[in-house]
Amino acid sequence: MSDPAAPSFASVQIDHRPLRQQIADQLEEAILSGESRPGEAIVETDVASRFGVSRAPVREALQILANRGLVVVEPYRGSHVRKLERRDVEEVYAIRTALETFAVRRLLELGSGLSVANDLRVLCDEMETHAAHGDWPRVTGTDDRFHVTLIAAADNRILAGYWTDIRGRIRQIVALRNRWNEDIRQIVANHVPIVDAVEAGDAARATELLSAHVATSADLMLRDDLFAPDAEKTAAN
Amino acid sequence: MSDPAAPSFASVQIDHRPLRQQIADQLEEAILSGESRPGEAIVETDVASRFGVSRAPVREALQILANRGLVVVEPYRGSHVRKLERRDVEEVYAIRTALETFAVRRLLELGSGLSVANDLRVLCDEMETHAAHGDWPRVTGTDDRFHVTLIAAADNRILAGYWTDIRGRIRQIVALRNRWNEDIRQIVANHVPIVDAVEAGDAARATELLSAHVATSADLMLRDDLFAPDAEKTAAN
């Protein structure tokens, strides 16, 4: 397979993953990219015919997405893209702070501070370069890698799983907001002090800076009342 | 339902939830209670015939459990109960600490300290009563409610979801260990100072005590090498 002399088969490489996985990936991409908007109905028959498959794998894909929280399945009533309220956004960023500060404390306990700081510094530079060119998509992409690197350094698979979840939600939030932060330079600049603190092994300062950084991001997302106000669960329940 | 004069229909109360949900619950119960042991194969046909249903809802149930991390599904090869290694146990307790300390900080920010402390104190008393009677199952049950109450007070649905996950994993770990802690009285006693700190609104002290409490629990679980050593992902990959 690693034979560089036989690339002619690469084009006919077929996808051996189960259909449910391919469908789940496609639907997830549509949701997280904002193409499928929150509340939008997902009709099994439609999805099945769109992909040219039967409903069985579609249903299995929906179970996968439902448990990831991307889709809500109501028995006999149908499925729809999970709605996003203001409260959801607040909760995402609150949890994000908890996970990232935990990761920092943990990676410092593991003595990986210096090594991680090196990796992060590279990403910081990259981010600043992209920012200087006004290449926002690449900035957010690198930002994503920055935080993934941080989380991965904690070497905890459960944490990594939770982060995959949070990361997706953030991507959806940013996509729905569909407007670039004019002051993203500020956000980019925020990363450097964090790396400094990690390098210095100062857990207290690093967590403090991280919390502030995340809080800033959350404020930016919530500033212009874009997300639906919280649906009041009144006394009816 | 709440009419006490018509209990005669309770026995014929049928379950209107989809089969996948009922099956998923049954399988989850079997796994978390330790009845189905880690690594044990789950054959769709067997499960289907055991419940007297077709394979379709069983497969959907497996997708649900797979995304909760209870079951591993390998395409065309089958499903099995997720294996539990020593590292998994360590990770669970590490994350647990992060989630609980976050919850404490959060509920204090929300100003719910006094109210929550009251609820927790009741549970502490209950726990001590059960402990005095040597009723370990009830002790662990109340302990569970203690921590659920703590988490719920943070009023964050994502956190609550993660806790449901962690709580299940802990239950499985405890069940597999299947041996009561002789020094559980110590564990029970650990709760009171935490409540005191919450009542006093002292976040730093509360998180410190909580971390220590969880660390103690983790040590107890890991003390006797019951869980499989970590499967070394050698250079083969």
Place this chain on the structure above:
DNA sequence: CCTCTGTCGATTGTCGACATTCTGACCGAG
């Protein structure tokens, strides 16, 4: 003796059809 290949049984993947449930429109009584 080793390696490769073809076959076999078991299990999962997928499909199309039928059963059940929900929703909303229609309609007649009060």
Place this chain on the structure above:
DNA sequence: CTCGGTCAGAATGTCGACAATCGACAGAGG
């Protein structure tokens, strides 16, 4: 006009059957 009841239409829930894939094993060939 409002309130219930009825009824189709559409969507989901479930089923049984068939196809595809995997691992093991036996046998040919070197």
